[in-house]
Amino acid sequence: MEFLVDVEITWPPDGDPAKRQRLVEEEGRRARELAEAGHLVRIWRVPGRWANVGLWWAADATELHTALTSLPLHPWMDVTVRPLAQHPSDPGTGP
Amino acid sequence: MEFLVDVEITWPPDGDPAKRQRLVEEEGRRARELAEAGHLVRIWRVPGRWANVGLWWAADATELHTALTSLPLHPWMDVTVRPLAQHPSDPGTGP
Amino acid sequence: MEFLVDVEITWPPDGDPAKRQRLVEEEGRRARELAEAGHLVRIWRVPGRWANVGLWWAADATELHTALTSLPLHPWMDVTVRPLAQHPSDPGTGP
Amino acid sequence: MEFLVDVEITWPPDGDPAKRQRLVEEEGRRARELAEAGHLVRIWRVPGRWANVGLWWAADATELHTALTSLPLHPWMDVTVRPLAQHPSDPGTGP
Amino acid sequence: MEFLVDVEITWPPDGDPAKRQRLVEEEGRRARELAEAGHLVRIWRVPGRWANVGLWWAADATELHTALTSLPLHPWMDVTVRPLAQHPSDPGTGP
Amino acid sequence: MEFLVDVEITWPPDGDPAKRQRLVEEEGRRARELAEAGHLVRIWRVPGRWANVGLWWAADATELHTALTSLPLHPWMDVTVRPLAQHPSDPGTGP
Amino acid sequence: MEFLVDVEITWPPDGDPAKRQRLVEEEGRRARELAEAGHLVRIWRVPGRWANVGLWWAADATELHTALTSLPLHPWMDVTVRPLAQHPSDPGTGP
Amino acid sequence: MEFLVDVEITWPPDGDPAKRQRLVEEEGRRARELAEAGHLVRIWRVPGRWANVGLWWAADATELHTALTSLPLHPWMDVTVRPLAQHPSDPGTGP
Amino acid sequence: MEFLVDVEITWPPDGDPAKRQRLVEEEGRRARELAEAGHLVRIWRVPGRWANVGLWWAADATELHTALTSLPLHPWMDVTVRPLAQHPSDPGTGP
Amino acid sequence: MEFLVDVEITWPPDGDPAKRQRLVEEEGRRARELAEAGHLVRIWRVPGRWANVGLWWAADATELHTALTSLPLHPWMDVTVRPLAQHPSDPGTGP
Numbered sequence: 030m031e032f033l034v035d036v037e038i039t040w041p042p043d044g045d046p047a048k049r050q051r052l053v054e055e056e057g058r059r060a061r062e063l064a065e066a067g068h069l070v071r072i073w074r075v076p077g078r079w080a081n082v083g084l085w086w087a088a089d090a091t092e093l094h095t096a097l098t099s100l101p102l103h104p105w106m107d108v109t110v111r112p113l114a115q116h117p118s119d120p121g122t123g124p
Numbered sequence: 125m126e127f128l129v130d131v132e133i134t135w136p137p138d139g140d141p142a143k144r145q146r147l148v149e150e151e152g153r154r155a156r157e158l159a160e161a162g163h164l165v166r167i168w169r170v171p172g173r174w175a176n177v178g179l180w181w182a183a184d185a186t187e188l189h190t191a192l193t194s195l196p197l198h199p200w201m202d203v204t205v206r207p208l209a210q211h212p213s214d215p216g217t218g219p
Numbered sequence: 220m221e222f223l224v225d226v227e228i229t230w231p232p233d234g235d236p237a238k239r240q241r242l243v244e245e246e247g248r249r250a251r252e253l254a255e256a257g258h259l260v261r262i263w264r265v266p267g268r269w270a271n272v273g274l275w276w277a278a279d280a281t282e283l284h285t286a287l288t289s290l291p292l293h294p295w296m297d298v299t300v301r302p303l304a305q306h307p308s309d310p311g312t313g314p
Numbered sequence: 315m316e317f318l319v320d321v322e323i324t325w326p327p328d329g330d331p332a333k334r335q336r337l338v339e340e341e342g343r344r345a346r347e348l349a350e351a352g353h354l355v356r357i358w359r360v361p362g363r364w365a366n367v368g369l370w371w372a373a374d375a376t377e378l379h380t381a382l383t384s385l386p387l388h389p390w391m392d393v394t395v396r397p398l399a400q401h402p403s404d405p406g407t408g409p
Numbered sequence: 410m411e412f413l414v415d416v417e418i419t420w421p422p423d424g425d426p427a428k429r430q431r432l433v434e435e436e437g438r439r440a441r442e443l444a445e446a447g448h449l450v451r452i453w454r455v456p457g458r459w460a461n462v463g464l465w466w467a468a469d470a471t472e473l474h475t476a477l478t479s480l481p482l483h484p485w486m487d488v489t490v491r492p493l494a495q496h497p498s499d500p501g502t503g504p
Numbered sequence: 505m506e507f508l509v510d511v512e513i514t515w516p517p518d519g520d521p522a523k524r525q526r527l528v529e530e531e532g533r534r535a536r537e538l539a540e541a542g543h544l545v546r547i548w549r550v551p552g553r554w555a556n557v558g559l560w561w562a563a564d565a566t567e568l569h570t571a572l573t574s575l576p577l578h579p580w581m582d583v584t585v586r587p588l589a590q591h592p593s594d595p596g597t598g599p
Numbered sequence: 600m601e602f603l604v605d606v607e608i609t610w611p612p613d614g615d616p617a618k619r620q621r622l623v624e625e626e627g628r629r630a631r632e633l634a635e636a637g638h639l640v641r642i643w644r645v646p647g648r649w650a651n652v653g654l655w656w657a658a659d660a661t662e663l664h665t666a667l668t669s670l671p672l673h674p675w676m677d678v679t680v681r682p683l684a685q686h687p688s689d690p691g692t693g694p
Numbered sequence: 695m696e697f698l699v700d701v702e703i704t705w706p707p708d709g710d711p712a713k714r715q716r717l718v719e720e721e722g723r724r725a726r727e728l729a730e731a732g733h734l735v736r737i738w739r740v741p742g743r744w745a746n747v748g749l750w751w752a753a754d755a756t757e758l759h760t761a762l763t764s765l766p767l768h769p770w771m772d773v774t775v776r777p778l779a780q781h782p783s784d785p786g787t788g789p
Numbered sequence: 790m791e792f793l794v795d796v797e798i799t800w801p802p803d804g805d806p807a808k809r810q811r812l813v814e815e816e817g818r819r820a821r822e823l824a825e826a827g828h829l830v831r832i833w834r835v836p837g838r839w840a841n842v843g844l845w846w847a848a849d850a851t852e853l854h855t856a857l858t859s860l861p862l863h864p865w866m867d868v869t870v871r872p873l874a875q876h877p878s879d880p881g882t883g884p
Numbered sequence: 885m886e887f888l889v890d891v892e893i894t895w896p897p898d899g900d901p902a903k904r905q906r907l908v909e910e911e912g913r914r915a916r917e918l919a920e921a922g923h924l925v926r927i928w929r930v931p932g933r934w935a936n937v938g939l940w941w942a943a944d945a946t947e948l949h950t951a952l953t954s955l956p957l958h959p960w961m962d963v964t965v966r967p968l969a970q971h972p973s974d975p976g977t978g979p
Contacts, residue, residue, distance in 0.1 A: 030220070030279035031168065032302070033177060034362060039327075042894075042959035057213055064215035071179075071216060073126065073208035076945040077889060077952040077963030081211055082128060084166075084179075089220035089279075090302040090361040097362040104327035108362030112222070112280040112302045113168035116176055118152055120159035121166060125885075125944035127967070129742060134707075137229075137294035171280040172224060172287040172298030184885035184944075185741040185967040192742040199707035203742030207887070207945040207967045221358065223367060232419075232484035247403055254405035261369075261406060263316065263398035266470040267414060267477040267488030271401055272318060274356075274369075303358035306366055308342055310349035311356060315410075315469035317492070319552060324517075374410040374469075375492040375551040382552040389517035393552030397412070397470040397492045411548065413557060422609075422674035437593055444595035451559075451596060453506065453588035456660040457604060457667040457678030461591055462508060464546075464559075493548035496556055498532055500539035501546060505600075505659035507682070509837060514802075564600035564659075565682040565836040572837040579802035583837030587602070587660040587682045601833065603842060612704075612769035627878055634880035641844075641881060643791065643873035646755040647699060647762040647773030651876055652793060654831075654844075683833035686841055688817055690824035691831060695790075695849035696928065697872070698937060722973055729975035736939075736976060738886065738968035746971055747888060749926075749939075754790035754849075755874040777792070777850040777872045778928035781936055783912055785919035786926060794932060799897075850931040857932040864897035868932030 030112070031070070031086050032093055037107040038079040055101040068096045125207070126165070126181050127188055132202040133174040150196040163191045220302070221260070221276050222283055227297040228269040245291040258286045315397070316355070316371050317378055322392040323364040340386040353381045410492070411450070411466050412473055417487040418459040435481040448476045505587070506545070506561055507568055512582040513554040530576040543571045600682070601640070601656050602663055607677040608649040625671040638666045695777070696735070696751050697758055702772040703744040720766040733761045790872070791830070791846050792853055797867040798839040815861040828856045885967070886925070886941050887948055892962040893934040910956040923951045 040049060063069040072083040087093035090110070097108055135144060158164040167178040182188035185205070192203055230239060253259040262273040277283035280300070287298055325334060348354040357368040372378035375395070382393055420429060443449040452463040467473035470490070477488055515524060538544040547558040562568035565585070572583055610619060633639040642653040657663035660680070667678055705714060728734040737748040752758035755775070762773055800809060823829040832843040847853035850870070857868055895904060918924040927938040942948035945965070952963055 030281075032361075033168075040959075060213035064213070069213070069215060072211045072214050073128075074211045074946075074949055076207055076209040076887075076949040076965045077961075082206070082208070090304040091220075091359075093302075094304040094359055094361040104325075106362075110302060110361045111177070112171055112283075112300060113177070114171040114280040114284040116167045116169045118155035118159070118164070119167045120164060125946075127741075131742075135294075169281075169284055171222075171284040171300045172296075185969040186739075186885075188967075189739055189741040189969040199705075201742075205741045205967060207948075207965060209945040209949040223358075230484075250403035254403070259403070259405060262401045262404045263318075264401045264471075264474055266397055266399040266412075266474040266490045267416075267486075272396070272398065301367070302361055303367070304361040306357045306359045308345035308349070308354070309357045310354060315471075317551075375494040376410075376549075378492075379494040379549055379551040389515075391552075395492060395551045397473075397490060399470040399474040413548075420674075440593035444593070449593070449595060452591045452594050453508075454591045454661075454664055456587055456589040456602075456664040456680045457676075462586070462588070491557070492551055493557070494551040496547045496549045498535035498539070498544070499547045500544060505661075507836075511837075565684040566600075566834075568682075569684040569834055569836040579800075581837075585682060585836045587663075587680060589660040589664040603833075610769075630878035634878070639878070639880060642876045642879050643793075644756075644759055644876045646697075646759040646775045646872055646874040647771075652871070652873070681842070682836055683842070684836040686832045686834045688820035688824070688829070689832050690829060695851075698928075725973035729973070734973070734975060737971045737974050738888075739971045741967055741969040747966070747968070755872040756790075758872075759874040775872060776937070777853075777870060777931055778937070779850040779854040779931040781927045781929045783915035783919070783924070784927045785924060792931075796932075851929075854929055854931040864895075866932075870931045 030089065031084060032090075033111040033113055034083045034085050034093075034097065035075075035109040035111075036081050036083065038102060039105050039107060040079060052101050059100055063096055063099070066096075068093075125184065126179060127185075128206040128208055129178045129180050129188075129192065130204040130206075131176050131178065133197060133200050134202060135174060135200050147196050154195055158191055158194070161191075163188075220279065221274060222280075223301040223303055224273045224275050224283075224287065225299040225301075226271050226273065228292060228295050229297060230269060230295050242291050249290050253286055253289070256286075258283075315374065316369060317375075318396040318398055319368045319370050319378075319382065320394040320396075321366050321368065323387060324390050324392060325364060337386050344385055348381055348384070351381075353378075410469065411464060412470075413491040413493055414463045414465050414473075414477065415489040415491075416461050416463065418482060418485050419487060420459060420485050432481050439480055443476055443479070446476075448473075505564065506559060507565075508586040508588055509558045509560050509568075509572065510550075510584040510586075511556050511558065513577060513580050514582060515554060515580050527576050534575055538571055538574070541571075543568075600659065601654060602660075603681040603683055604653045604655050604663075604667065605645075605679040605681075606651050606653065608672060608675050609677060610649060610672075610675050622671050629670055633666055633669070636666075638663075695754065696749060697755075698776040698778055699748045699750050699758075699762065700740075700774040700776075701746050701748065703767060704770050704772060705744060705767075717766050724765055728761055728764070731761075733758075790849065791844060792850075793871040793873055794843045794845050794853075794857065795835075795869040795871075796841050796843065798862060798865050799867060800839060800865050812861050819860055823856055823859070826856075828853075885944065886939060887945075888966040888968055889938045889940050889948075889952065890964040890966075891936050891938065893957060894960050894962060895934060907956050914955055918951055918954070921951075923948075 060069055060072070068085055068087055070084040070086050072081050074081055085093060085096065087096060093110065097103065100106070155164055155167070162181055165179040165181050167176050169176055180188055180191065182191060188205065192198065195201070250259055250262070257276055260274040260276050262271050264271055275283055275286065277286060283300065287293065290296070345354055345357070352371055355369040355371050357366050359366055370378060370381065372381060378395065382388065385391070440449055440452070447466055450464040450466050452461050454461055465473055465476065467476060473490065477483065480486070535544055535547070542561055545559040545561050547556050549556055560568060560571065562571060568585065572578065575581070630639055630642070638655055638657055640654040640656050642651050644651055655663060655666065657666060663680065667673065670676070725734055725737070733750055733752055735749040735751050737746050739746055750758060750761065752761060758775065762768065765771070820829055820832070827846055830844040830846050832841050834841055845853060845856065847856060853870065857863065860866070915924055915927070922941055925939040925941050927936050929936055940948060940951065942951060948965065952958065955961070
C-alpha cells in the first residue's frame with residue numbers, strides 16, 4: 030500500500046553544524062536503505078524549506094511507522110501521513 | 125518539472141447521473157491522453173472521497189495549467205498545486 | 220489494517236423527508252453488511268451533528284474506498300480517513 | 315461513556331534519552347493499569363509521529379481527566395478529547 | 410455531566426419568513442421543555458449572529474444528542490459539543 | 505455583562521514543580537476572591553488539558569481584563585474572550 | 600463599551616439588482632440612525648470585498664446584538680464581534 | 695502604494711457558458727484599461743484554478759477598492775488584499 | 790490612509806521583570822509620540838491578553854512599517870496589518 | 885518560470901544584535917547577487933513584520949530552492965513558495 034508522507038525538519042537555527050552534517054549524512058544512508066527495501070519510492074524537496082514530500086510503500090501503517098522512525102532525523106521531524114488508494118487512471122503500477 | 129496536485133470534485137449529490145457518467149468516461153480518456161503526453165505521471169484516489177492526488181510533469185506552471193483545465197471535470201474541481209524540487213535521496217529519476 | 224474514519228452528512232435542511240428516510244434505512248442495512256464483512260468495526264455518533272466517527276478495517280486504502288463508497292448516503296458524505304498503526308499498549312487485538 | 319482522545323507528545327529532540335526511556339516504561343505500566351480498570355479501551359499509533367489516538371471509557375469528563383492526567387508523560391502531552399454518542403449501527407457493545 | 414454547546418443556524422436569507430417565525434416559536438417552546446427537564450442550563454446569543462452558546466446537562470453524549478436533535482431548528486444547525494470536567498475553583502454546583 | 509473565557513496554561517514540562525505548586529495554590533485563592541466579587545461565575549476544566557473554560561461577569565471588557573490579569577498564572581495563560589448576549593430562552597437570570 | 604465588528608455580505612452574484620439597490624439604500628439610512636444614536640462610531644470598507652469593519656459602541660453585547668440585527672442586510676451578513684478594553688496609550692476618549 | 699491581491703472566481707460549474715464568455719471578454723478589456731491607468735501592474739494565474747494573483751498600484755485602499763469593484767466579474771470574486779511596503783533590496787522601482 | 794493593526798506581545802513568562810517594566814514605559818512614551826505625530830489614532834487592549842488592536846494612519850505601508858518598527862517592544866511583537874478603505878456610511882472623517 | 889515567495893524571519897527577540905546586523909548586511913549582498921542573476925525580480929516588506937514577499941524567477945523549483953537556501957538568513961526563515969502561471973491580461977512580460 031502506498032502512502033504520501035510530508036516531513037518538516039525543525040532543526041534549530043543555532044544547532045550544532047557538525048551534528049547537523051553528521052545527521053544529514055546518516056539520513057542519506059538510511060534513506061538509501063529504505064529505498065532499496067522498497068519503502069521509499071520517490072522523494073522531493075519542498076522548495077525553500079528543510080522539508081520533503083515522499084511516496085512510500087509499506088504493508089500497512091505499522092510497517093510505515095517503523096520505517097519512518099528509523100530515520101536518524103526523526104526526532105526533529107513533523108510527519109504527516111496520507112493513505113493512498115488505487116486510481117483507475119493511474120499510468121503506472123510502479124512509480 | 126514535477127508538481128504534486130490535489131483535486132477535489134464538488135459534484136452535487138443530486139446531479140444528473142447520466143451527465144456524471146459521461147463526464148467520468150471523458151475524464152478517463154483525457155487522463156490517458158495526458159499520461160501518454162507525459163503530463164500525468166501517477167494518480168491516486170483519496171480514500172472515501174471523490175478526490176485524487178497526482179504527480180504531474182510540465183515544463184512550467186503555465187503548461188500545467190493548460191493540462192489541468194483540459195480535463196472535462198475541471199469546472200467541478202478544487203485544485204491545489206505544489207511545486208516539487210529534486211531531492212538527493214530520490215530513488216528514481218522517473219516515477 | 221485499521222482506519223479511523225470521520226463522516227459528515229451534508230443533507231439539505233429542506234431535502235425530501237421520504238428520500239431521507241429511505242436512504243437512512245438503506246444505509247443501516249449496508250452498514251450491517253459491512254460490519255458482518257469485518258469492515259465496520261465500531262461506529263459512534265458525533266453528538267449534535269449528522270455525523271459519525273468509525274473504526275474500520277480493510278486490507279488497504281483501496282478496499283476501504285470500495286467499502287465507503289458502497290454506502291447509499293456516500294454522495295452526501297464528507298469523509299476523512301486516518302491510517303492507524305499498532306500501539307504496544309493496545310489492550311485488545313480486535314475491538 | 316466513550317471518548318475519542320488524540321494525544322501528541324512534544325518531547326524535545328535533545329531531551330535526556332535516559333529520562334525518556336524511563337518515562338516511556340512508566341507510561342506503558344500506567345497504560346496497562348488504565349486498560350485493566352476499563353478506561354483505556356483501544357489505542358493506536360499515529361504513523362510517523364510520537365502521537366496516539368485512543369478509545370477511552372469513563373463515567374464522565376471529570377473521571378476521564380483524572381485518568382489522562384495520571385499518565386507519566388502527561389506534562390509533555392497535547393490532548394484533544396471528543397465525546398462519543400451511541401450509533402444504532404455500531405456492531406459491538408464493547409470494543 | 411455538563412457540556413458546552415455552540416450552535417450556528419444556517420437559515421437561508423431568502424427563506425420563507427412565515428416558516429422561520431413558526432420554527433422560532435416551536436424552538437422556544439422546545440427549549441423551555443429542555444430547560445425544565447434539566448438539559449438546557451444556560452443559553453446566550455452570540456452577538457451579531459443567529460447563533461448561540463449553551464451550557465447543557467445530560468447523563469452522557471447519547472442523551473445530549475437526543476436532546477439537541479429534538480430541537481425543531483436542528484436540520485438548520487451546525488452544532489459543536491465540548492465536554493466539561495469539574496474544576497476545583499468552580500463557585501457553584503449548579504449554574 | 506457575561507463573557508465566555510477560554511484559558512490555556514502553557515507551563516513548560518520541565519518547569520520547577522515547587523513554583524508550579526505555589527502558583528496553583530495562589531491561583532485557587534485568587535479565583536475564590538474573583539468568585540466572591542461576582543466576576544468568576546462558573547469554571548470547568550477542559551478534559552485532558554491544563555486548560556479551563558469559564559463564565560465570567562464584568563461591567564465591560566476593561567473590568568474583565570483587570571480581573572483576568574490579576575490571576576497569578578496569567579503570564580503563562582493564552583486567553584480567548586467571547587462576549588455573550590442575553591438569549592430569550594435562557595432558563596436562569598443568574599447562573 | 601466599544602466593540603470591533605467584522606461584517607461580510609454574502610449576496611448571491613445573480614441576486615436581484617433592484618432588491619440589492621433598495622437594501623443598500625435602506626442599509627445606509629439605518630447606518631446613519633445607528634451613528635446618530637452613538638452605536639456606529641467608525642466604519643471602513645475592506646478593500647476588494649463587500650465587507651466592512653466597524654467600531655461600535657453599546658452598553659453591552661445584548662444592545663450591540665439589537666443594533667446589528669436591525670440592519671436591513673443582516674440576513675445576508677456574516678458577523679464577528681470582538682470586545683475591546685481600554686488601553687492606557689489610547690490617544691482619544693472618543694474616536 | 696503597491697498591493698498584492700489574490701482573486702478567486704466562484705463561477706458555478708453549470709453557469710451559462712455564453713454569459714461566462716461575455717464576462718471573460720469584458721474582464722479582459724477592463725483589465726487592459728486598469729493596466730493602462732497604472733493600477734494593474736502584473737497578474738498571474740494560480741495554476742489549476744480560476745484564480746489569479748496580481749500586483750496592483752493605487753494611491754490608497756479606497757482607490758484600489760474602486761478599481762477592483764469595476765471588474766465585470768467582481769460579483770463572483772473572493773478578493774484578499776495585502777498591503778506592500780518598500781524593501782531596501784528591491785531590484786526595481788517599477789515592476 | 791488608515792490601517793487596522795493587531796499586535797500580540799510574546800514576552801516569555803519568565804522574562805526579566807525589570808526589563809519588561811522598562812520596555813513597557815518606553816513603549817508608552819513612543820506610543821504618545823506616534824499619537825502626536827498622527828500615526829496612532831486609537832488603540833484598545835484585547836481583553837485577557839498582552840495584545841492590542843489599533844487604528845493607525847500613515848501615507849502608505851512603508852511609513853506604517855517605520856512607525857511600527859520604532860516601538861521598543863517590536864522585537865517581541867507579532868503584527869498583522871489590514872488596509873482600510875473609506876466607507877460611505879462612516880460617521881466621522883477623523884476618529 | 886516565476887514564483888511568489890513568502891518569507892518570515894524567526895529571529896529570537898533576545899538574539900545577538902551584532903550577529904543580526906552582520907547577517908542582515910550579508911543578506912542584502914546576497915539579495916543583490918540574486919537580483920543581478922535574474923532570480924530575485926521584486927521584493928516587498930510585509931508591513932509591521934520581519935517578513936517579505938518576493939517575485940522570483942528560476943528555471944524550476946530545484947533552481948529556486950538553491951537560490952533561497954543560499955541566503956545567509958535562511959536557517960531563520962519560514963518560506964512558502966507559490967508557482968505562478970502566465971495570465972493573458974498580464975501587462976508586462978518582464979516585471
